[in-house]
Amino acid sequence: MGKFIFRLPDIGEGIAEAEIVAWHVKVGDTVEEDGRIADMMTDKATVEMESPVSGRVIEVAGEVGDVVAIGSPLVVIETEGAGEAEVSAPAPAPKAEAVEERIEAETPAPEPAPQTAPAPVAATAPTPAPAPPAPTRAPAPAQAHAHSSARVLASPAVRQRARDLGIDLSEVRPSEEGRIRHADLDQFLAYNAAGGYRSAGAERGDEVIRVIGMRRRIAENMAASKRHIPHFSYVEECDVTALEAMREQLNANRGDKPKLTLLPLLITAFCRTLPQFPMLNARYDDEAGVVTRYGAVHMGMAAQTPAGLMVPVIRNAQSLNLWQLAREIGRLAEAARSGTAKPEELSGSTLTVTSLGPLGGVATTPVINRPEVAIIGPNRIVERPMFVSDGMGGERIEKRKLMNISISCDHRVVDGWDAASFVQAVKKLIETPVLLLAD
Structure with a gap:
C-alpha cells in the first residue's frame, strides 16, 4: 500500500490560507478519484477540493472552521501500490478529461456496485464531524433515470452521488463547460429538493451553531x-x-x-x-x-x-x-x-x-x-x-x-x-x- 499526500493548492492570486467550511470525507472513508474531499473558503469564494486518486482516507488536516495554509497537507490517502506521492494541484490532463467526457456521454451509466464498510484506521489528526446529509428526493425509476442521464457529462463519482440522491442529471444545469460537478448537485438540492420543514407550531430545541465560513x-x-x-x-x-x-x-x-x-x-x-x-x-x-x-x-x-x-x-x-x-x-x-x-x-x-x-x-x-x-x-x-x-x-x-x-x-x-x-x-x-x- 502507498501513501498519497494531497496538499492544499494555490487557489487564488495572493491567497495564503483557506478555511475548511465542509468535510465530505472522514478518516476511514473510501474516496474515489474525482470524489469530493472538502470545501475551502478564501475571501468570500468557496472552492471545492476533489481527490485526484482513489483510496482510503487515513489523515485529515483538521475540523470545520480550521484554517489551512496553502501548500500544507489537507488529506493523506492510502492507495494501492508502493511508495509515497505528493500533489498540490488536482487537475487531470486536458486530453484525458476530454476523452473521459466523450466516453461518458456515449455510455449509459452503470448500476452502482455494493459498498462495504472500510476497516477502521487509526488517525494521527483530529477526526472532524461528518458533514450533514443533503436533503434527498424519492428516487426516479432506474430505467428512466439511466435513459435520461446517459448523455450528460459527469464523472463517475458525480453519477454515483446523483443515483444515491435520486437526481436525474438531465435536470441539473452545469456551471462550466457543460460538465456537471458536485457543486452543481449541491445547487440543485438547495433550490429543488424538499428540505426538513417544521410546522409553525412545532416545538424546537436549542441549537448551537458554529460561526464559520x-x-x-x-x-x-x-x-x-x-x-x-x-x-x-x-x-x-x-x-x-x-x-x-x-x-x-x-x-x-x-x-x-x-x-x-x-x-x-x-x-x-x-x-x-x-x-x-x-x-x-x-x-x-x-x-x-x-x-x-x-x-x-x-x-x-x-x-x-x-x-x-x-x-x-x-x-x-x-x-x-x-x-x-x-x-x-x-x-x-x-x-x-x-x-x-x-x-x-x-x-x-x-x-x-x-x-x-x-x-x-x-x-x-x-x-x-x-x-x-x-x-x-x-x-x-x-x-x-x-x-x-x-x-x-x-x-x-x-x-x-x-x-x-x-x-x-x-x-x-x-x-x-x-x-x-x-x-x-x-x-x-x-x-x-x-x-x-x-x-
Whole structure:
C-alpha cells in the first residue's frame, strides 16, 4: 500500500490560507478519484477540493472552521501500490478529461456496485464531524433515470452521488463547460429538493451553531467596520413619481433589453453626482493614513444569498448605460446566489449600494463596507398625499410616490455637509429624471 499526500493548492492570486467550511470525507472513508474531499473558503469564494486518486482516507488536516495554509497537507490517502506521492494541484490532463467526457456521454451509466464498510484506521489528526446529509428526493425509476442521464457529462463519482440522491442529471444545469460537478448537485438540492420543514407550531430545541465560513467573515468584517469607523447617517425623502413613470415607459418599449428595476436608475444618478463629491468614491487605509479617491466608480451591490451577504462589484459603472447596468446587475446577482461569482467579482468596490428590495423599510442606517468611506441605502417606495404646485401660484393635494435615501459615511474623512450635499444633488436628478438621460 502507498501513501498519497494531497496538499492544499494555490487557489487564488495572493491567497495564503483557506478555511475548511465542509468535510465530505472522514478518516476511514473510501474516496474515489474525482470524489469530493472538502470545501475551502478564501475571501468570500468557496472552492471545492476533489481527490485526484482513489483510496482510503487515513489523515485529515483538521475540523470545520480550521484554517489551512496553502501548500500544507489537507488529506493523506492510502492507495494501492508502493511508495509515497505528493500533489498540490488536482487537475487531470486536458486530453484525458476530454476523452473521459466523450466516453461518458456515449455510455449509459452503470448500476452502482455494493459498498462495504472500510476497516477502521487509526488517525494521527483530529477526526472532524461528518458533514450533514443533503436533503434527498424519492428516487426516479432506474430505467428512466439511466435513459435520461446517459448523455450528460459527469464523472463517475458525480453519477454515483446523483443515483444515491435520486437526481436525474438531465435536470441539473452545469456551471462550466457543460460538465456537471458536485457543486452543481449541491445547487440543485438547495433550490429543488424538499428540505426538513417544521410546522409553525412545532416545538424546537436549542441549537448551537458554529460561526464559520461566510457567516464568520461577515461577522469579522462588520465588527471591524463598526470598531474602526465612526459612522454617521443622513436620510432624505425624495419624490420618485416622475422617475417611476419614466421607468415604466422605458420598460414598455425595451424590446429584447432586460427589464429595468429602480436600481440602474439610482446608480446612474449616483455616478453622475460623484464627480462633484470625490471624497465619497474613496477608500481609506487607516494604517497608512492615506485616502485614495477613485476616478472610476466600481459600485458594490450588497446581495443576499443562501450563503449570506455578498457584495458583487459593477466595474466602471459610470461608463454603462441603463440597459447595460440592468444586465450586469442581473448577471452578478445570479452569480452570487448560485455561488459561481469569481473572486475578482467580489472585491475592489469603491462605493456600495444596499437595498432590502421588496422588504423596504422607512429608513436604514447601513454599515460601511470597509475600507470604503460611504454606503448608500435606498428604502421602500410609499404613496402619500402631498401638496404640489398647481402652476398658478397655488397648491393642490396629489398622491405621490416617495422614497427615503439613506447614506452612512466615515466621519474621519467625510463631513456631514458633503454627505448632505451629495444626497441633495442626487435628489434633484431623480426628481427630474430626464436629466439622467441628458449628455
